[in-house]
Amino acid sequence: MKKLLNIKTILIGLGLSCLTTTSCVDLEEQVYSQVTADNFFRTNEEFISALGAAYSSLGGLGNHSGLWSINELASDEIVISTKGGDWFDGGVLLQLHQHEFLPDNPFFQNSWNFLFGGINTCNRLIFSFQSLDNPNSAAFIGELRALRALFYYWAMDAFGNIPLVTDFTALESPGTKTRKEAYDFILSELNEVIPLLPTAKDGTTYGRMTKWAALTIRMKLYLNAEVYTGTPQWALAAADAEEIINSGPYSLMPSYKDNFLINNAGSTENIFVYPYDKVFAGGFNWVMMTLHIASQSTYNLTQQPWNGYQTVEEFYNSYIDPSKNPGVQGPVWKGLALSQSVGTIDGRLSNFLVGPQFRSDGSRLVDPGVEPFDATGRNGDPDGPPLTFMPYLNEIWPQGLRQAGARIGKYEFEMGGTNNMSNDFVIFRLSDVILSLAEARFRLGNTSQALALVNQIRARAGNLDPFTTLTEENLLAERGREMFVEMTRRQDLIRFKKYGQAWWPFQGMNRPKRVHQPGSHLELFPIPEPQLLANPRLKQNPGYN
Incomplete structure (x- = not known):
């Protein structure tokens, strides 16, 4: 079997348990044993089995109408055109690309549920592990806190002012915290758990939070610190990137596209992934989302694609x-x-x-x-x-x-494939870290070092002349080419103060362009309307009232 034996196997086990549960018909079946804190969480394998529920929360990344979609459709990379009677969907897709965000757009609700569902699962497991008198629990709690920090980082990046919940037993609805408070909380969590996390790159850590994945989250916090808090942290971003590059067990793959093959578990470059499987860990649907209806005959697919992205x-x-x-x-x-x-x-x-x-x-x-x-x-x-x-x-x-x-052909499509892909979804990759280090050094005035790093990425791409000078414009463009549809472009455009500028492609099709200045309220998505109705203590982001 390809990929990780632990988290991959746990995800498969979760899928099988669902299948076997639905087949049970004896409602009065005698219970011979129970899983409790006293008799289950005793070995590392049992802890890892429980962790599977937290990691399976990431499974919503690779499908339509969630966090990936709102980030990509709101950038200058991706669009879904209305093709006659197809893909209008009440105008919600046009809203995203034209930056006419409305709080009742269901894509925002889906994204919020994905993020805070993952946070809730982490909180539940942390609560369970904390109640144990077991020396193994501390390391796994640290791993869960790092994964929770990832969900909070994504939530803070997308929605800015968010609730912060760490107590699974809390009964009171949480209020909104400022983006700066969220930033400080995520940073504090990462600072505490990074020393506790494993450093190995092998089957035991594949698809799990390691020191290097957590350092990448922290690097990204620092890289975007001026956007999040008003205070740049370029030197700290550079320090984390350097540690990952110089001390981490990663190297660039000789071929860019090999990071995205059907069997991409062997990538030396991918730092953190979600291991999809077309049978047991489905939800990676790009083959459906982007290919033309007729493309079913190209790949002998079991289902007809949707002709969308x-x-x-x-x-x-x-x-x-x-x-x-x-x-x-x-x-x-x-x-x-x-x-x-x-x-x-x-x-x-x-x-x-x-x-x-x-x-x-x-x-x-x-x-x-x-x-x-x-x-x-x-x-x-x-x-x-x-x-x-x-x-x-x-x-x-x-x-x-x-x-x-x-x-979108970034991930290899399988001949005879289904609507679910088995490629592992790349969340963090070494080339992103290298380009982040280049940007941090560029911002600090070390342009020659930054130029060498960017040209390292261009050399791997092949057929390209090296840059002779480095500017904000070609640095942003190189990040765009390398990180296409890896959920970084919207963030990059905001950081480079290019988000929603006058050149925005198709941003105002058939109407005057909506041009907004850096720092506009449109750099945050609105808090979803259903969340505001369910929790009066939440406050809508400015500009959406």
Whole structure:
């Protein structure tokens, strides 16, 4: 079996337990034993078994309408166009990309439930472990506190002012804490538990919180400290990044795309992952979310994809050097042809699926519903029904073209696959740490060191000339290319003061652009309306009242 024996096996066990529970029909079955604190939490294996419930909370990362979706759709990377009668969904998707956030958008409620569901599970297990007189419990409590800190970090980044709950037995509804209070709490938790966490990179720690994963969370807190608290912490961010790079057991993979294979447990670069499995730990649905309906025949999928998530054209074009490809700014079909060239473009274009599409037998794939080509040269497929993914997006509403937009190809798709993917979902990766160190050093004035680090990432990408100078613009662009759809782009744009600027692609389609300045209330999502109704002690973020 691939991957980790412990957490992976525990997740499988949780899935099997659900199956066996539903098959029980004898409601008066005699109970011969009970699991209690006295007779269960005695060995490391029993503690790890209990930890599975906390880690399984991460399973919501890889599917539609949750935390990943709100971060990516609100960035300049990803959009879901309304394709006639498909994907309007009451306008909630357009709200996200056009920065017209409303508290009743169900994506915010889904994200909140994901985050605080994970926090609640961590609190429950911490409470259980604290009640034990067992020397093994301290290390596992530290692991749970680090995982809880991750959920709180994501919540604070997305919603800013959030409740902080650590007592599982508390009966009173929690009030809202400021973003600075949340930042301080997360930092304090990490400072306390990092010395307690394991440092090994092996089967016993795969998919679990280690010192290096917790250091990455802290590095990211420091990297964004000026946004979160008003006070920059570049030197502290650099120190954590240096420790991970110099002392951690990680190295860049020779090939970028190998970090995202179906069997990517062997990556030397991935610091923290969630180990999905198409049978026992499902929920990684990108194959459904991005591929065209007709793509079922390309991969012999057991289900028909949804033809949803697309890449913003300008973001796709950022991978192609116009000085080497003079036609890239011309008609879309020249750009599309260039994307198939070798030796002239960023090797990380493996992130995308573009160009003519084929059945698994090699024959041309046909979409009978494809829009006809028109005289403008940009609307429709010039080949007619044969399906071609083109980077060009004509509009995001109301008649987005069915074949428009490069599709997300970052994770390898399985031939004969299901709606659930088995690739392990990458949460933290060494290249992010290297680029974070580069940025911290750049902010501190060490531009030559920063330049060398960025060029290390460009060299691995292949076919790219090294930068001769480093600017905020090309540093942000390099982060974008390397970290595509890894839930960092919205955060990066805010930190670089580019979020929602006038150049925002499709941000105000068919209406005046909503341009907002750095520090705008739109840098935070609204507290979901159902949470405010359920807990009057919560306060809505400014600008959404």
